[in-house]
Amino acid sequence: MDKNFSFYLLIALIAIMIITSHSSVIFRRKINDNALDFLTPERIKETSIFKHKHKGINKNDKRNVISRNIVVPPVLSKVSPENNYPIGRLLIRLHNGNYGFCTASVINTENGNIGITSAHCLIDANGEEYDINFMRFSPGYDNGTNGPLGIIKVEDVAIPFMFRLTNYWNDYALVKFAFNKENKTLQHYTGGLGWRFDVGNNTLTNIFGYPFTGNLENCIKDGVHLCEWEGYTQVEQKNLSIHYVISGSIHLGKGVSGGPLIFQYDRAINLGYVYSVFMARNNVTNESIAPIFNGKLFNVLLSLLS
Numbered sequence: 001m002d003k004n005f006s007f008y009l010l011i012a013l014i015a016i017m018i019i020t021s022h023s024s025v026i027f028r029r030k031i032n033d034n035a036l037d038f039l040t041p042e043r044i045k046e047t048s049i050f051k052h053k054h055k056g057i058n059k060n061d062k063r064n065v066i067s068r069n070i071v072v073p074p075v076l077s078k079v080s081p082e083n084n085y086p087i088g089r090l091l092i093r094l095h096n097g098n099y100g101f102c103t104a105s106v107i108n109t110e111n112g113n114i115g116i117t118s119a120h121c122l123i124d125a126n127g128e129e130y131d132i133n134f135m136r137f138s139p140g141y142d143n144g145t146n147g148p149l150g151i152i153k154v155e156d157v158a159i160p161f162m163f164r165l166t167n168y169w170n171d172y173a174l175v176k177f178a179f180n181k182e183n184k185t186l187q188h189y190t191g192g193l194g195w196r197f198d199v200g201n202n203t204l205t206n207i208f209g210y211p212f213t214g215n216l217e218n219c220i221k222d223g224v225h226l227c228e229w230e231g232y233t234q235v236e237q238k239n240l241s242i243h244y245v246i247s248g249s250i251h252l253g254k255g256v257s258g259g260p261l262i263f264q265y266d267r268a269i270n271l272g273y274v275y276s277v278f279m280a281r282n283n284v285t286n287e288s289i290a291p292i293f294n295g296k297l298f299n300v301l302l303s304l305l306s
């Protein structure tokens, strides 16, 4: 197992139950209700952007992106009554009192209040969980401004046991948001990404996040702007380790941890199928890596929050 990687945020409950694994379709928000009428966007007050705990990121990596990377125009999250905005910024209070952030997104579930991010955004390298009472999510966050729903609290998290043990395997986690507006779920307003377990090699992918380092093009890398990468991911097996990887010199950046790898992203509706979340960049091979979801585990995590 290759330990030479740096997490992009500075930083299992494996129940014995067999759940048929299934993937999920996307969920389009209803566009005819007045979802946007009730909240005024507000800036998140940050005491500080977190410090670089892992010092392994090579800041001198200024080579051009390789041809597999498709340069996309700058994105502003599409927050309008016609669009879904499942992706947002997740603010986390670290154990040193500073705040860090990751990227998270609402996924399509029956519960309606469930999102996905990286496990390493929710617990530290010693397996100690960050306090969910200090986590805040703002779907549609961009340009330093919260999305239409403001900031949303976190009610519960489900983190794979294997990640707690290894700080490496199964680096994804589900988050349940404390949300109820007019008796409707978060997903009702934001839409929800579908999810898939069957995404193979060389897949055209869109990744979104809020980087404040890295070399994404057309991206204001200040941690408060939503940026996008589009290109192909590979499945890579190295000894015991199997992951999705993006090879070459692309460096998505800190803050993109937890950002969804989206299959069949449809720009018109701002939805697609999440099949992984960005984990880390290996500072030796320069590969960006993302875990391969285990369908049974995913469904167990889901059942723990439902």
Ligand SMILES: *[C@@H]1O[C@H](CO)[C@@H](O)[C@H](O)[C@H]1NC(C)=O
Residues within 6 Å of the ligand: 004, 005, 006, 054, 055, 056, 057, 058, 283, 284
């Ligand atoms: C890679 O990261 C590791 C641990 O984060 C660090 O010890 C090492 O010096 C880094 N190597 C390079 C080439 O940056």
Ligand SMILES: *[C@@H]1O[C@H](CO)[C@@H](O)[C@H](O)[C@H]1NC(C)=O
Residues within 6 Å of the ligand: 076, 143, 144
């Ligand atoms: C981004 O935020 C700045 C400062 O708040 C504001 O002046 C600007 O109009 C915003 N840009 C967009 C595209 O919303």
Ligand SMILES: *[C@@H]1O[C@H](CO)[C@@H](O)[C@H](O)[C@H]1NC(C)=O
Residues within 6 Å of the ligand: 182, 183
């Ligand atoms: C929400 O549901 C509760 C219980 O069913 C009901 O009492 C309440 O009136 C509903 N509120 C709205 C805004 O619909």
Ligand SMILES: *[C@@H]1O[C@H](CO)[C@@H](O)[C@H](O)[C@H]1NC(C)=O
Residues within 6 Å of the ligand: 201, 202, 234, 235, 236, 237
């Ligand atoms: C995925 O495709 C790449 C070439 O595009 C290849 O090198 C790699 O071995 C493939 N991975 C798997 C698991 O087949």
Ligand SMILES: *[C@@H]1O[C@H](CO)[C@@H](O)[C@H](O)[C@H]1NC(C)=O
Residues within 6 Å of the ligand: 002, 238, 239
């Ligand atoms: C695979 O394992 C061998 C033996 O442990 C090691 O020498 C090699 O570097 C590993 N390969 C990779 C790509 O990690």
Ligand SMILES: *[C@@H]1O[C@H](CO)[C@@H](O)[C@H](O)[C@H]1NC(C)=O
Residues within 6 Å of the ligand: 058, 060, 061, 062, 063, 283, 284, 285, 286
């Ligand atoms: C990774 O990037 C660094 C800095 O750009 C470069 O020196 C190094 O050769 C690259 N490593 C690989 C395996 O491509």
